[in-house]
Structure formats: C-alpha cells, structure tokens
Amino acid sequence: MTLMPRVATGPGTTPAHRYRLPGIEREGIAQLSLLETALWPLQGGKLPAHKFETAYAFGPPARRKQASVTVRAPLGLQPVDELVLWGLLGATLDWKDPDPVLHATPYWMLRYLGMDTGGYQYNELRESLLRLAVTSYQNTAFYNPLTKEHEYSAFQFLSMLLPTVGGLGRTVDTNRSWRIEWNPAFFRFCKATGGNLLFDLDVYRQLTPASRRLFLKLKDRFWRSKRVFMNVDDLTTNGLGFSQGRPLKKRKYDLKNCLAELLDFEIISLGRGQADPEGLFIRRGKGCYVVALYDGAYFRRPGTERATRDENAAADDPLNEPLRLIGVDASGIRRLLRSHGRSVVQRWVRITEAAMHEKPRGFAGFKVSPAAFLIDGIQHQRTPPDWFHAHEKRREKEQWGHQHSAVAADEVVLRDRYERERAVALKAYLASHEGEQRYDQAHECYRAFYRIAEPHRVDQAAHDAAIARIERLDFQFPDYGVWVLGKGGPGEPPD
Numbered sequence: 062m063t064l065m066p067r068v069a070t071g072p073g074t075t076p077a078h079r080y081r082l083p084g085i086e087r088e089g090i091a092q093l094s095l096l097e098t099a100l101w102p103l104q105g106g107k108l109p110a111h112k113f114e115t116a117y118a119f120g121p122p123a124r125r126k127q128a129s130v131t132v133r134a135p136l137g138l139q140p141v142d143e144l145v146l147w148g149l150l151g152a153t154l155d156w157k158d159p160d161p162v163l164h165a166t167p168y169w170m171l172r173y174l175g176m177d178t179g180g181y182q183y184n185e186l187r188e189s190l191l192r193l194a195v196t197s198y199q200n201t202a203f204y205n206p207l208t209k210e211h212e213y214s215a216f217q218f219l220s221m222l223l224p225t226v227g228g229l230g231r232t233v234d235t236n237r238s239w240r241i242e243w244n245p246a247f248f249r250f251c252k253a254t255g256g257n258l259l260f261d262l263d264v265y266r267q268l269t270p271a272s273r274r275l276f277l278k279l280k281d282r283f284w285r286s287k288r289v290f291m292n293v294d295d296l297t298t299n300g301l302g303f304s305q306g307r308p309l310k311k312r313k314y315d316l317k318n319c320l321a322e323l324l325d326f327e328i329i330s331l332g333r334g335q336a337d338p339e340g341l342f343i344r345r346g347k348g349c350y351v352v353a354l355y356d357g358a359y360f361r362r363p364g365t366e367r368a369t370r371d372e373n374a375a376a377d378d379p380l381n382e383p384l385r386l387i388g389v390d391a392s393g394i395r396r397l398l399r400s401h402g403r404s405v406v407q408r409w410v411r412i413t414e415a416a417m418h419e420k421p422r423g424f425a426g427f428k429v430s431p432a433a434f435l436i437d438g439i440q441h442q443r444t445p446p447d448w449f450h451a452h453e454k455r456r457e458k459e460q461w462g463h464q465h466s467a468v469a470a471d472e473v474v475l476r477d478r479y480e481r482e483r484a485v486a487l488k489a490y491l492a493s494h495e496g497e498q499r500y501d502q503a504h505e506c507y508r509a510f511y512r513i514a515e516p517h518r519v520d521q522a523a524h525d526a527a528i529a530r531i532e533r534l535d536f537q538f539p540d541y542g543v544w545v546l547g548k549g550g551p552g553e554p555p556d
Contacts, residue, residue: 128200129201264276272319283356321337
C-alpha cells in the first residue's frame with residue numbers, strides 16, 4: 062500500500078496533515094508497516110520454532126504484490142507487549158529533538174502507560190521489555206519511509222539496560238531509572254515522515270487486544286477514506302492474529318465482538334439502515350465475507366491544539382524523577398531541561414546514578430553532593446570519567462547474559478528432548494528385523510578387526526563401532542534444526 066505522509070511531532074508543533082484529537086494526554090506512536098499484520102497470535106505465549114509467519118498485499122489493485130512477514134520471539138509475546146512497545150515509543154518521540162534512548166524510572170513508565178504501579182506490574186514491565194528485546198522482525202517488502210521504497214528489512218526493536226541493586230547483577234533495582242535504547246534503524250523508521258502513526262494511548266489501553274489492533278488499522282485507513290472494506294478471512298488471521306485453525310464462522314463472530322466494542326467508543330459507526338454490527342458484513346460468495354467499516358464520531362471531533370503543558374512540562378518529563386532523586390530541586394530541573402540537550406542530561410544522570418548506587422572502581426567519591434556533581438558535568442560539558450566507560454562495559458556484558466539466559470534454558474530443554482527421542486528411535490530401529498541384520502553384519506566385521514587391534518576389549522569396541530556405523534549410514538532421524546521446525550515445543554515439559 063502507498064503510505065500517506067505523517068509528521069513526527071513534539072510539544073509546541075502543529076502538524077498539518079494528521080488527526081489531532083482534543084484531550085490527548087498520553088500519545089502512542091506505532092510504525093505503519095508493522096501495523097499491516099499482527100505482530101504475534103492473539104493468544105500470546107510461545108510458538109513452535111519461536112516464530113510467527115504471516116503476509117499482506119500491497120500496491121495498486123491492478124498490480125498487487127505480497128509481502129511476507131516473519132517475527133521471531135524466543136520468549137514469545139503477550140498482548141501487553143504491544144502496549145509497552147507503542148506506548149514507550151510514543152513517550153520517546155514526544156519530546157523535541159528526540160534521542161533514541163528513554164531514560165526513566167519504571168514507576169514513570171507504568172504511569173505513562175496507564176498501568177497500575179504495584180509490585181507485580183514492575184515485574185510485568187520488566188518481562189515485557191525482555192520479550193521485546195529478544196524479538197526480531199523481518200519483512201520482504203518493508204516500506205522504508207526514508208527511501209520511499211519497499212525493501213527487504215530485518216531488525217530488532219530495542220535493547221534494555223536495567224540497574225541492579227548494588228550493581229551486583231542479581232536483583233533489578235526498581236527505584237532507579239531504567240534505560241531503553243531503541244534499535245537505530247527501527248527508530249529512524251518510526252521518526253520519519255510517512256513512517257509513524259500517532260494515536261490516543263488512553264483509548265487504546267481501554268480496548269481488548271484484538272480491538273486495539275483493529276483501532277490502529279482504522280486510524281490509518283480512515284485518514285484516506287471514510288469507508289473501508291476488508292476481507293474477513295485475511296483481516297482476522299493476518300491482520301488481527303486470530304488462530305488460522307479457528308473456523309471462519311467463529312472468527313467472524315469474534316470480529317463482530319470487536320466491532321461492537323469499537324461502536325461503544327464511537328470509533329466506527331453503522332451504515333444507513335443498519336441496526337447492529339452484523340449488518341456491516343457483506344457476503345461475496347460461499348465462505349467469503351467482506352466487512353464495511355465507517356468512521357465514527359471519534360474521528361469527526363473538531364481538531365484542536367493539544368493541551369498546553371508548559372507549566373507541567375518538567376513534571377511530566379521522564380527525567381524529572383531521576384533528577385529529583387539525585388537531589389536537584391524543581392527550579393534546577395526546569396533549567397537543565399530547558400537549557401541543555403536531553404542526551405547530555407541522560408548521560409550525566411546515568412553517570413551520577415552509577416556513582417551513587419554502585420560505587421564503581423575508580424570513583425573517588427563526591428566532593429560536594431551528587432546534584433553538584435551532575436550539574437557541574439552538564440554545565441561545563443565535561444567528558445564522562447574513565448571509570449564510567451569501564452563500568453558500562455561490565456554492565457552491558459552482565460545484561461547480555463541476563464537477556465539470553467532464558468533463551469539458553471529453553472535450548473537446553475529442547476536439546477535434551479531431542480536426544481532422548483533420537484535414542485528411543487534408535488533403540489526401536491535396532492530391535493527391528495532390518496536393524497538386527499545390519500547390526501549382526503557390522504558387529505561380525507568389527508569383531509574380527511578389534512580381535513587384533515584391541516584384544517582386551519573386543520566385544521565392547523565392536524559393539525560401539527557397529528552402533529556408530531548404523532547411526533551414520535542406516536538409521537534415519539531428522540537433524541536438530543529440522544526436528545525443531547516440526548516438533549519443537551520450546552518450554553514444553555519433556556515427554
């Protein structure tokens with residue numbers, strides 16, 4: 062499809078060609094090409110071979126082409142992950158001259174996402190970020206808004222660097238700021254004109270997972286037309302992520318529930334003479350349905366400027382709480398955020414937090430206070446101290462090990478399961494008539510050889526050699542990679 066221009070915005074800017082709905086306090090930003098298909102099946106969790114494959118068509122009707130999408134998620138994905146991904150991306154791009162790093166406390170992140178801030182939610186946020194960090198996206202015809210071409214693209218979404226209590230690499234510290242670093246290519250796609258979709262995060266959060274995905278699709282498509290037609294079979298499986306094994310009749314029923322939900326929020330409306338969502342479906346043939354969707358009052362509200370946040374800009378900034386915990390007063394926070402670049406402030410927040418909480422090697426201590434140390438570094442444009450570079454390298458190495466430990470655990474389970482199934486199959490083959498014949502022939506030959514070469518262990522050596530020969534030449538069992546594609550259930554308990 063040809064994507065319409067979008068303008069990445071921050072406070073104080075007025076985009077000319079984009080819905081700017083009144084009363085938006087929290088904005089989410091989604092990448093347009095990623096919205097063409099579901100990111101992961103709706104039921105969530107892990108999948109065999111750790112990947113989800115889907116497709117979508119693009120281009121003018123006379124020359125339609127198909128793009129194939131593969132999402133690889135070793136830890137699986139959950140419906141909440143899209144809220145975290147699009148919400149935190151919106152928080153990062155919400156500010157002037159955004160840096161591809163979000164430096165904020167988990168409390169601020171949860172509050173921005175509209176989630177509760179209990180102990181369970183901190184763990185939920187951390188696990189969601191971990192799943193996203195090890196997920197990769199691949200598209201054979203990704204629309205690059207920078208080159209304005211469809212390209213074969215593959216990238217990840219983000220990396221996360223979370224401080225641990227005392228810097229010991231054991232328990233994640235929820236009282237300090239976490240660092241989310243966006244993949245450079247992904248961040249450029251989301252930041253570029255024509256590559257992003259801004260939406261009301263509060264409305265999005267209130268919807269069910271399937272309705273969220275449909276809401277974003279319609280938010281993009283209603284920009285070009287007030288009436289949209291979609292094939293029900295393609296929309297429910299490729300677009301929304303319903304199980305392909307679920308009959309079309311049941312998927313149509315699930316879609317009708319989504320439409321009823323969107324009607325309640327006035328995101329869509331009924332056509333003339335229609336009394337309920339069932340009237341939106343059009344039968345085009347046996348087993349072929351199209352749904353006609355009309356834009357609702359939500360998209361017809363008068364455009365107004367976003368509520369000004371001059372007074373509360375510093376309090377709403379994700380850097381406000383880290384600076385306050387370091388000891389900078391309110392006027393100092395406003396002055397720093399107004400006078401200096403965000404990347405500089407974020408860098409010195411990281412340096413100061415590391416010095417306060419982790420006592421890294423080479424740090425001699427604060428001469429006055431943490432706040433004075435931070436302000437001096439920012440105002441005098443000092444380079445980061447040498448001890449900080451060594452400390453960051455150690456932290457990144459520990460974080461990499463933490464992110465890949467769960468994947469490695471799944472790999473161990475699968476390898477063990479594969480070896481046991483292979484051993485059972487080999488035993489069954491050796492007990493068969495063919496296997497017995499092969500074994501007797503090989504064993505007789507090897508016994509004659511080892512009677513001369515290793516007379517002290519003739520029987521054992523001949524037995525081992527005969528089994529090895531049968532495994533290599535006669536016994537048929539799929540390689541590990543092929544076996545995983547067909548039977549691998551990562552995380553499943555061994556048989």
